[in-house]
Amino acid sequence: MHRIPGILFVLLVIAAVGFTFSQRPTPEMPATEVRIEHLLILDAQRIGSRIVAVGERGYIFLSDDDGQQWRRAVSPFETLLTALAVVDHQTLVAVGHDARILRSNDRGETWTEVFSAPDAEEPLLAVQFDAKGRGFALGAYGRLMTSADAGRNWTRNDPDANELHLNAMAAIEADRFIAGEAGTLLRSDDHGRNWSALDTPYEGSFFGILATADGALLLYGMRGHVFRSRDQGESWEEVDSDTRASLFGARVTPDGRVFLVGQNGTVRVSTDHGQSLQRLPAPSGNLWTTLLATETPGRYLLFGEDGVQEWIMEKTLNPADKP
Amino acid sequence: MTFRGFIDRSADWLFAWRVPFLVMFVLTTLVFAASATRLQVDAGFEKMIPLQHAYMKTFLAYRDSFGGANRILVALIRDEGEIYDARFLDTLRSVTDEVFFIPGVDRATVTSLFTPNVRFIEVVEAGFAGGNVIPAGFSGTPSELATVRENVLKSGQVGRLVANDHRGALVSAELLGTDPETGARLDLPRVAAQLEEIRERHASDGLNVHIIGFAKAVGDITDGARGVVVFFGVSFAITALLLFWYSGSVRLAALTLVSAMIPVVWLLGLLPILGFGIDPMSILLPFLIFAIAVSHAVQMTHAWRLEVIAGAAPLEAARNAFRKLFVPATMALTTTAVGFLVIMRIEIDMVRELALTAGLGVALILITNLLLLSVLLSWTRLPAREIERAARREHAGDWLWLRLKRLVEPRNARMVLALTAAILLAAVWQARDLHTGDFGTGVPELRADSRYNLDSAAITDAFSIGVNVLSVIVQSRGVDGACTDFGIMDTIDRFETTLRGVHGVQTVIGLPGVAKVINAGWNEGHPAWRALSRNPTVLSQAVSPVDTGTGLLNTDCSAMQVLIFTQDHDGATIAHVVNEVKRFREQHRSAELDFLLASGNVGVMAATNEAVDAASVTILLLVFGTIGLLFFAEFRSWRATLCIVVPLMIVAVMCSALMAVLGIGLKVSTLPVIAISVGIGVDYGIYLYERMAFRFDHGDALPEAFLHALRQRGTAVMFTAATMSIGVGTWVFSALKFQADMGLLMAFMFLVNMLAALILLPALASVLLGNGHRPSRSHRAR
DSSP: OTTHHHHHHHHHHHHHHHHHHSOOOOOOOOOOOOOGGGSOEEEEEEETTEEEEEEGGGOEEEESSTTSSOEEOBOSOOSOEEEEEEOSSSOEEEEEGGGOEEEESSTTSBOEEEEOOGGGOOOEEEEEEOTTSOEEEEEGGGOEEEESSTTSSOEEOOOSOTTOOEEEEEEETTEEEEEEGGGOEEEESSTTSSOEEOOOSOSSOEEEEEEOTTSOEEEEEGGGOEEEESSTTSSOEEEOOSOOSOEEEEEEOTTSOEEEEEBTTOEEEESSTTSSOEEOOOOOOSBEEEEEEOSSTTEEEEEETTEEEEEEOOSOOOGGGOO | OOHHHHHHHHHHHHHHTHHHHHHHHHHHHHHHHHHHTTOOBOOOGGGGSOTTSHHHHHHHHHHHHHOOTTEEEEEEEESSSOSOSHHHHHHHHHHHHHHHTSTTEEEEEEESTTSTTOEEEEEETTEEEEEESSOTTOOOOHHHHHHHHHHHHHHTOBTTTBOTTSSEEEEEEEEOSBOTTTOSBOOHHHHHHHHHHHHHHHOBTTEEEEEEEHHHHHHHHHHHHHTHHHHHHHHHHHHHHHHHHHHSOHHHHHHHHHHHHHHHHHHHHHHHHHTOOBOTTGGGHHHHHHHHHHHHHHHHHHHHHHHHHTTOOHHHHHHHHHHHHHHHHHHHHHHHHHHHHGGGGSOOHHHHHHHHHHHHHHHHHHIIIIIIIHHHHTTOOOOHHHHHHHHHHHTTTHHHHHHHHGGGSHHHHHHHHHHHHHHHHHHHHHHTTOOBSBOSSSOTTBOTTSHHHHHHHHHHHHSSOOSOEEEEEEEEOSOTTGGGOHHHHHHHHHHHHHHHTSTTEEEEEOHHHHHHHHHHHHTTTOGGGOSOOSSHHHHHHHHTTSOGGGSSBOTTSSEEEEEEEESOOBHHHHHHHHHHHHHHHHHHOOSSEEEEEEEHHHHHHHHHHHHHHHHHHHHHHHHHHHHHHHHHHHHOOHHHHHHHHHHHHHHHHHHHHHHHHHTOOBOTTTHHHHHHHHHHHHHHHHHHHHHHHHHHHTTOBHHHHHHHHIIIIIHHHHHHHHHHHHHHHGGGGOSBHHHHHHHHHHHHHHHHHHHIIIIIHHHHHHHHHOSSBOOOOOTTOO
């Protein structure tokens, strides 16, 4: 009987040793998830209070708190999405490689494919809708597709563009403009049915075109070239961008400012509808593709190679700040 | 012939032939001493990795195709100002040239702003334009410096060859496997020394030179290992002083030291004969052998002195000491050898060599301690004054022994057990936090504040370069031109994207990611073209500019490498990343495509950690099991066996708890410590219990038997544990982190094992054996 404590002790020690050296659970780690900061984001749009961003491998991200937190939406395909357009307060259309067109009618939560042509090797590079739900999707080798039913059905309607890439579209009233590879510049005055070439101010490629709040056109592209037209594209004057980095994205923010972004972390802003551009201390980054203003004044979201980055613009802008 | 009879016959024989024996010992020692001078430092990379592990098989299979593991980086970083400065660029040019001319550098791979393989490319209206970053005929004029700055921006080298803030620049080079002049294996410490010369020539006020790379790390580790020799001197001196203080006799102290040094000399002499070298881990072995030899020699001299005090002549005393110690010494040394040999379960050559040589060293101790020392003692005459003093001191310990004896009273014994149980539970609670692998960043063998690790931190800080790489080999089978197969490339691209989202991963580089950027380059740099084409011809255009020198693909594209840079090399991070790779592999492997783990330094760590993990439980089972069996075979009592093994188990748990508290991971250097320390720590119990069993056989009850054991062996047990702890404790000052860890843990283990033998053993014996008279069970009754 007097040995019971001893035996108990021995059993305790054996149990303790067994427990100590038994397989240790690996420490809990946050689950693996594809996060926006790991991906190239090519376009972002605001729909109501939500921001939707698309990019690398077709991933789609949503933010309901003005760009602070992002979550992934269910995207059905894993090919690069290049552009995004808002059709109405519920509907979005995204386009990309494989000439794929995706449509969402729940503000980006779920997406369905409405068109694709993987074997054609003609990626779509831009998409636009007008207020009546007429849509344009344009891309490589002169591909232009149009939709008359808010992006449900698409038909091909290529302009004569010598098989050059069509990179961007802008509209002023009834006039539509396309800018593209090797100085391609097209205009249509019948809602995009017929297109004619305009005299180009530059032989290099344009990556974007947009209409400013005062009704002018701003054309930008390779090696920092920026041009401005006040006569529906008839004549162009060059704007000094003070950079030789290519510019890939531009946005007119609700206050009427124009932002241009591009290679080597380039950010330029204009407070005079694009007549002049200024350099600003922006966060460093390798490549920006687009920018969005947030609901907080002075707070912007820069999109690009490393997803999204917040930018608080410290300097108040006025025309006298021109360098 | 009985066993006892055998021991007696051996003793008679040994002492009858003691002169020829001594001559033979002297001659053998001279031969081995001569041979020991041929001993070489051998820090081969392959010795340090678990070659049998599946990851390492992948690593070895693709090492020639991808290399990349043996790169050196020399970074020049200014305190103030950018690199666009005539003097800075001049220094960069000199360093580039000097790296180029180091023997063993693969000259084609030398890369810096000054080498022709670094170019800038820009997209212009007519297509591409490009050139060398440093213009031809560069002389350092301000306008040329401005051009260099512009070219650097266009070259995309910011973060790679040029620091993110433009205050520094790098020279990078790959090393060859062999020295092109001699054809022998490249002497990495020599390359490291030449790099160090470059640093000395060019570092100045305001300009820091940082050097990293496997070769430099090996060089620094080897230097650190050499520094250990100093500790050997220190611990030898401390041991000598302690021995003198303990024995009160110069003669005995000297005899003990000599007989403890001889197995070390023999071992060092045997190594070159066996074809072994010494590496940063086994360089600790001479210490350990010396310390073990000292502890057994102390038992021998102590036993001899007790005989002399009792009135025996030196020869008779030596013979008796030999007879009394034959069993416990043989057993204790056998368990020590077991402790070493079980670590062979870790399938790493460095560890196995350590285990083998240590086992050999322990066998040598048996010879020198039992045979040589007792022979030497048989000629030793102590002055009467010393004998008298020693006799007085023999009873000096009685105040402690009588107190310890009270521990066998049932009430006290239960108190001790209750207290131990409480400590044990606290230890278990802590020990569950023990992790496998390393902590932190930098090279784990070196200290966090070592020059190398500071250099590594400076470089990773200034440049976007990771130093912790896990590389996964993507292998295609039966696919012609896997690099231009959209399906395969797309799967690898998904792998890259998925792994980027794994916790602990910093960046991921793979062929598809690079090919996507090149594809955009073919399309005027437009990011909307950063995609893989389904068309093999177009895809080929995007892949062909990627050189095999990048390590991202082999020549026929049957294997592609994905480099996963991790934030640190904590064991937990590595295990998590590896698990996520395995999960992806299970979902995506096919007949054509497989994802093979692993290469890169993190790949090696992953394999090593897994090897350690797999071996740890077996090693502990083996060491406890073997010791228990040996003990049972000798003393024929499973209760007595428990009295010995249970304290060892408790100490092993406490050691794990200490490791967890101190942030020391379970790894190649620390797992052996547990086994070795158990093998050595059991000695104290064995020496004590052997005397107790002897008294049991004479009909003594436990309290008297324990008191007798304490009087005979207690002093020596306490003394040897203290000396050994101090000896290994000096390692704490080593420049090498793992040596410091090993020293600290061993010192702890020796002390706690000693305490367990003195306190826990009697308490356990009391409750398990009982305090009454015991019938003799031993076959050794005499």
